[in-house]
Amino acid sequence: MQETQTFNIGQLVEEQRIGRFAIGLLLWCFLVMAMDGYDQTAVSFAAPAIVRDWHVNRAGFGPVFGAGLFGTLIGSFVFGTLGDRLGRRQAIILGGFVFGALTLASVWAGSLQQLMLLRFLAGLGMGGVVPNAVALVAEYAPKRLRATWVTLMFSGFSIGAGTGGFVSSALIGRYGWPVMFIVGAAGSLGVSLLLIFVLPESIKFLTVKRRAPAVVARLVRRLRPELIIPSDAQFVAEETPTKTHFAPKQIFSDGLRYITPLLWIVFISNSMALYFLQNWLPILIEGIGVAPKDAGIVTAMFSVGGVIGGLILCRFVDRHGVLAIISLPAIGCPVVALLGHSMSEGLLVAAVFATGFCVVGAQYGLYAVAGMIYPTHFRSAGVGTAISVGKIGSVCGPVIGGLLLATHLPSTQLFYAAAVPFVVATVFSTWLAMLYRAKFGAGHASPPSRATPISPQSVLGD
Secondary structure, eight states, X not given: OOOOBEEEHHHHHHTOOOOHHHHHHHHHHHHHHHHHHHHHHHHHHHHHHHHHHHTOOGGGHHHHHHHHHHHHHHHHHHHHHHHHHHOHHHHHHHHHHHHHHHHHHGGGOOSHHHHHHHHHHXXXXXXXXXXXXXXXXXXHSOGGGHHHHHHHHHHHHHHHHHHHHHHIIIIIHHHOTHHHHHHHHHHHHHHHHHHHHHOOOOHHHHHHTTOOHHHHHHHHHHHOTTSOOOTTOEEEOSSOOOOSOOOGGGGGSTTOTTHHHHHHXXXXXXXXXXXXXXXXXXXXXXXXXXXXXXXXXXXXXHHHHHHHHHHHHHHHHHHHGGGGGGHHHHHHHHHHHHTTSOOOHHHHHHHHHHHHHHHHHHHHHHXXXXXXXXXXXXXXXXXXXXXXXXXXXXXXXHHHHHXXXXXXXXXXXXXXXXXXXXXXXXXXXXXXXXXXXXXXXXXXXXXXXXXXXXXXXXSOBO
């Protein structure tokens, strides 16, 4: 009697050749992250024009920025948990439709209060996309490339955010501030519709949850087209299958008791600086005398620098793990502090670029590290919870910025304030890295130096 062939999903993923399936997965997740990034920052680039049209105080945008980020706080947790129950794919698509529709509704806002409510509701969907996209990509990535894949995917967020600067410079003068939301909504709804047809579900998620074996078989054939997969093949995961629902205590279990809170603190401090700068830079840059048309392009350099910083950092995360995230907060502190000093426009562009390199790059590293720390059966919830807690800093950063602007502080002191969270991030990321290595060892979430050849009858056989 012929034995049933059993395949280890983890081993199949580790030994895959990077081809059409992997490139497609990264492209689809890149696109949805690009629209998420654009929609999150659209209101920031529209804000200077809204201030002029509505004759409102610029400090009044603090609650508007904060409301959108508070929505992402709730959305990260709710959709992260949903992703661990229904699947990463469904949560991503649903989140995309939610924030696309609510971004379109922002076109008809007539007051700061209406805009604040709409940004909060859109933020629910925006927050839901990130943890599930991180989990989906991390679960298809070989361990040696996990941080790189997550960073490549998440670079879409910064590119989308930076695109807002170019759209505002090119279109707001002609069509007014609503064009920012029209462009974002059209892109988001279009991408979400596309994902229904092209985005795969996590093969590890389906295997761990013991769902849809026929779908798993099809995904395996796409992932490893060079292998012969018989129709009666069985698939097992590296991790123990579980039918229990996520419980918050899991993110503090198995060596995570102190690692999870430290990760949260670093997320909060880095997010506070990131979203202070990301939301207020367009207004602050105009405030120091840069023309509105040029201010959008200067501010876009923040996101461009972030993409490059993240891509460089991701290779260090793949090689050195959590230890790598210490570098950019330490460098970013003096860079951000110097940003408020008088300089030429050329130097200002370079300074904004360097600021994004450090600030956004550090955030990329945190997402990649969070994807390494938690196991498959609660990875979306673990990452989503970390992102949700980090949104405390995301909400506080813009709100505190608005309060500081209301006191008419000079720009130098505003940027000194933005640099303070980087001191906190540097200290606690160092502690996190040391504790992580002590608990899990330097090789945790890293592959062995040489892969073991795949055996189609590995692990189990009937």
